[in-house]
Amino acid sequence: MSRLQVELPGLSMKNPVMPASGCFGYGREFAPFYDLSTLGAAAVKGTTLEDRFGNPTPRVAETSSGMLNAIGLQNPGVEAVVAEELPWLGHYDLPIVVNLSGAEVEEYVQVAKCLNESEYVDALELNISCPNVKKGGLAFGQDPELAAALTKEVKQVTTLPVYVKLSPNVADVTEVALAVEKAGADGLSLINTLLGMRLDWRTGEPILANQAGGLSGPAVKPVAIRMIHQVRQVSNLPIIGMGGIETAEDVLEFMHAGANAVAVGTANFSNPFVCKEIIESLPTLLDEIGVHTISQLGRDEVQV
Amino acid sequence: MKQENMRVYSHRHIAEQTYELVLEGELASFLQAPGQFLHIKPPGGELLLRRPLSIAKAEPELKHCTVLYRVEGKGTQQLTALSPGDTLNVLGPMGNGFPIAEAQLGETALLTGGGIGVPPLYELGRQLKQKGLRVVSVLGFSDRQAVFYEEQFRELGEVFVATDDGSYGRKGFVTDVISQEALSFDWLFTCGPKPMLAALTEQHKAAKGYISLEERMGCGFGACLACVCEPLSPARAGQTFYKICKDGPVFPLREVKL
Known part of the structure; x- marks a missing residue:
């Protein structure tokens, strides 16, 4: 077995690195840059029942060591994703995680059902933490009971492993983590973006047309590390860790905190080669710290 | 890339x-x-x-x-x-640049740029001139201090400069210069702020040509969906949105909602 191999429910990954949902489209834009089979897995763009245009522009604003986005879950709808996008990406040798979202429980359930029709989906990621849609999304992620109920409903209609993507916009992330674990989640993804805002200093007007947006990039990394570490104290669920990862060193830091795999988000935008470069750098780093296989990293099991 | x-x-x-x-x-x-x-x-x-x-x-x-x-x-x-x-x-x-294959020797190309939208028109003008087109440029700037590349464009052909405050060249917008001079052309190429693009499109409803759009971008290669715009006719376009970075930044006139 390769020293970078990690095993998570539904995801047999040749290395722990996947591009994060929303930062990779459905893969097509990255294919010119490197062989996508290099990746440990891929988490594709947030998918809803119907196609969505998303929010008006401007949709991004830069901040120190980070960026705000308010794309608004633009996607072609699950039917088109199943018919056109997944078969294309499915030709590569990598497990696919489909991130799904909805305005209400029923929509998540419908999307999950439609995804049963595709042979190319290896796991679902429930997006209960998107700050950029008016209905649903984040509302589910901020209420442990709603999050648990949603997880339970989706679990009932799918045989795929379900990862729940948690929001950092909560007082205590462990409450939501434990609630969805109890409801049957197979894994957790954290963190989604932090709610933020920027104004034009001349006019006082928001820079994003949506006014507020989600903060990502290295600026949020310490928050992610803290939250993963916190969740790892109370749960043994597999964790896909994300939030500002830019380097192989960051990957090891996330795994020390308790992540079993990682997702790289914003860094893909400024350096489309970043996932490949990180994967290539991992063995040397492991040598440096005297670790043979990357799955040795991480935390001891907690007693729950 | x-x-x-x-x-x-x-x-x-x-x-x-x-x-x-x-x-x-x-x-x-x-x-x-x-x-x-x-x-x-x-x-x-x-x-x-x-x-x-x-x-x-x-x-x-x-x-x-x-x-x-x-x-x-x-x-x-x-x-x-x-x-x-x-x-x-x-x-x-x-991104995709200005297609110039159809432009023919002897035709006239009108290059219309506003502010920092002027630069891509310079390389375009060089290539059009080399193809044997007559190049006429109308460049708009906010004021005298903002004017650049007038001499460079003059090497390509006739140049008109307009400033918003009249501190250099004509006072007014590029569209004012075009109507005052009754400029005629076979091709219209333009890049600049959206209001300028919209005014030009309105002024030349039947013109052949291309516009180049500006927008805040994330990745620049089509992955982040930050810089989208809507087709004027989604049915004809066969899609509900364009990515400015990847499908553009250059579009045919009357292809996108401005």
């Missing part, structure tokens, strides 16, 4: 808050069409996103390409510190 640490060949101030940067590297041999852009990483390290700068002049034989930029914020401010010999991380060439 390539990523390269390009070398700064020259860098000079050409107008108020506006600079000309000549970069040297292999990437300069890959430029396909005028109107494409380079996606440039600000050198400071603190800013994540690249800055899309359109290519004003391509000299593949020298491995040079020229971009012009106006200082708008921290990223472009960081660029001003570059000196010859410094390197800059560049991804490019990006």
